[in-house]
Amino acid sequence: xxxxxxxxxxxxxxxxxxxxxxxxxxxxxxxxxxxxxxxxxxxxxxxxxxxxxxxxxxxxxxxxxxxxxxxxxxxxxxxxxxxxxxxxxxxxxxxxxxxxxxxxxxxxxxxxxxxxxxxxxxxxxxxxxxxxxxxxxxxxxxxxxxxxxxxxxxxxxxxxxxxxxxxxxxxxxxxxxxxxxxxxxxxxxxxxxxxxxxxxxxxxxxxxxxxxxxxxxxxxxxxxxxxxxxxxxxxxxxxxxxxxxxxxxxxxxxxxxxxxxxxxxxxxxxxxxxxxxxxxxxxxxxxxxxxxxxxxxxxxxxxxxxxxxxxxxxxxxxxxxxxxxxxxxxxxxxxxxxxxxxxxxxxxxxxxxxxxxxxxxxxxxxxxxxxxxxxxxxxxxxxxx
Numbered sequence: 001x002x003x004x005x006x007x008x009x010x011x012x013x014x015x016x017x018x019x020x021x022x023x024x025x026x027x028x029x030x031x032x033x034x035x036x037x038x039x040x041x042x043x044x045x046x047x048x049x050x051x052x053x054x055x056x057x058x059x060x061x062x063x064x065x066x067x068x069x070x071x072x073x074x075x076x077x078x079x080x081x082x083x084x085x086x087x088x089x090x091x092x093x094x095x096x097x098x099x100x101x102x103x104x105x106x107x108x109x110x111x112x113x114x115x116x117x118x119x120x121x122x123x124x125x126x127x128x129x130x131x132x133x134x135x136x137x138x139x140x141x142x143x144x145x146x147x148x149x150x151x152x153x154x155x156x157x158x159x160x161x162x163x164x165x166x167x168x169x170x171x172x173x174x175x176x177x178x179x180x181x182x183x184x185x186x187x188x189x190x191x192x193x194x195x196x197x198x199x200x201x202x203x204x205x206x207x208x209x210x211x212x213x214x215x216x217x218x219x220x221x222x223x224x225x226x227x228x229x230x231x232x233x234x235x236x237x238x239x240x241x242x243x244x245x246x247x248x249x250x251x252x253x254x255x256x257x258x259x260x261x262x263x264x265x266x267x268x269x270x271x272x273x274x275x276x277x278x279x280x281x282x283x284x285x286x287x288x289x290x291x292x293x294x295x296x297x298x299x300x301x302x303x304x305x306x307x308x309x310x311x312x313x314x315x316x317x318x319x320x321x322x323x324x325x326x327x328x329x330x331x332x333x334x335x336x337x338x339x340x341x342x343x344x345x346x347x348x349x350x351x352x353x354x355x356x357x358x359x360x361x362x363x364x365x366x367x368x369x370x371x372x373x374x375x376x377x378x379x380x381x382x383x384x385x
Contacts (some may be wrong), residue, residue: 004043007031016053025061027051035075038064042082055096058085063107071113074121078134080104088112095121095135102134108159112143115164119148130178131208140177141187147174155181155209158189158216165193165202173204174227180208184215191225201255202227211237217244217271228253229279233263238294242269248277253307257284257320258291265293265320272300278336281306283320283347291320295331303338308346319347321367330354330382340364343371352384 005020009029016033018025021041030050037057038045045064057075058064063083071091078101079085085105087093093113095103102123103109111119119142123135133151141159142148148163150156156179165174174193177183183205193202203225205214214231216223224247231254233239241256256268263285272278278300285291298304308319324331334340335356342348343365355362360376366385374383 007047037075037077040064044083048088071117074103076100078102078104081107083107084110086110089117090114092118092120094118095123097122097124097126099123099125099134102153103137104135105137105139108139108141109137110141110143111145111148113145115144116146117144119145119150122149122151123153124151131180133178133180149173149176151178153180155179155212156183158183158185158187160187161189161191163191163193165191173201175203176206177204178206178208179212182209182213182215183207184213185218185221185223188221189216189223189225191227193227201230201253204230204232206230206232206234207239208234209237211239213240213242215240215242217242217269222246228255230255230257232256233258233265236263238264238266240267240269241265242267244271244273245279246272246274248274252277252279253282254279255282255284256293257282258286263291265291266295268293268296270298270300272302275301275337278302278304278338282308285320293320293322295333296322297333299335301337303341304334304336305341306344308344321347321349324350324352336360350385352382354380354382356380 004023005018005025007027010031012033015035017037019039020043022043024043025038025040025045027047027049032052034054036053039059040061042062044062048065048067050069052069053072055073055075057077058079061081064081065086067088069090071089074095076096076099084107103121113119121135123133124130130151133153135152136154137152139157139159142161144162146165163174175191191203207214212233223245225245226247231241231243283293322331330352332350332353340362343363348366355376358376358379364372372383
């Protein structure tokens with residue numbers, strides 16, 4: 001059909017397929033189907049009245065909006081729109097693991113599964129490498145979910161995320177965003193969760209791009225994430241990692257690292273502006289690989305400490321480290337409201353460190369087990385090894 005399809009109430013145990021090459025697909029009654037396959041061509045899809053399907057496929061549309069009274073699967077042929085996508089459910093939204101196509105959204109993809117729902121969109125077949133994901137989403141909004149996991153074959157802009165997981169098991173990732181490009185934001189990220197730890201971080205941001213950046217630090221945007229956070233890259237390029245978190249959670253773990261030998265984090269910038277709060281920080285790379293931090297800046301309101309062990313208490317066998325040989329200016333800059341204790345870092349390597357704040361007490365150890373202890377006497381003091 002080239003005209004608008006207006007669906008009345010429908011109940012189909014198998015597949016229901018609707019095609020309109022140029023017109024919209026809308027409804028006046030609830031649609032119930034085993035599988036719903038939609039193709040609106042250049043038209044829009046708006047199906048938000050009492051629907052329930054086992055799986056949903058959108059072959060083509062301008063913009064698409066679908067609401068389900070329970071949960072549903074994204075079918076093997078995926079979802080492809082030319083504009084925006086909105087999916088709402090009162091249950092889980094799970095992408096097929098026998099897929100032939102992913103979820104393609106050049107505009108904004110918005111999800112809402114309530115405070116008890118899970119969204120899982122990896123875009124890969126069982127056993128495939130995550131870099132082969134068939135999903136490509138440009139901008140993401142999550143109005144409400146208990147868990148949200150996405151792998152996307154493009155740079156990703158976060159337009160706003162709300163995760164509600166305070167009653168959930170601690171050692172399960174509540175928010176996982178992996179992108180084959182930069183991860184940036186123009187909206188706030190809020191995660192209410194228990195503290196994860198080490199390899200089971202509450203929140204994981206990862207770029208698969210050789211020179212991908214993670215920039216989640218912008219004026220006027222206040223992220224509020226409780227739990228353990230991993231900011232990770234894969235690739236031998238040079239990456240910037242910037243993150244701002246206003247959370248008042250009692251424990252804030254932040255792990256920054258890479259799984260690739262030769263990877264460089266050109267600028268690591270962490271900011272925790274709330275009084276009394278600092279992250280427990282570690283740099284980590286996979287065993288057998290190395291990760292270089294070219295510059296570190298940490299601003300926080302409490303005691304700054306670090307760790308070099310995983311969630312099972314095992315010492316890291318490899319880690320990121322600072323290389324500042326030949327640099328005139330300090331490449332490690334710390335501005336904290338409490339004490340600085342950098343003695344747990346098994347792989348600390350730097351020759352000088354700038355501490356901002358007169359009267360700051362510090363204890364620092366580098367890789368040669370040389371300890372420095374003292375209290376700063378200036379507003380900005382450089383400590384040399």
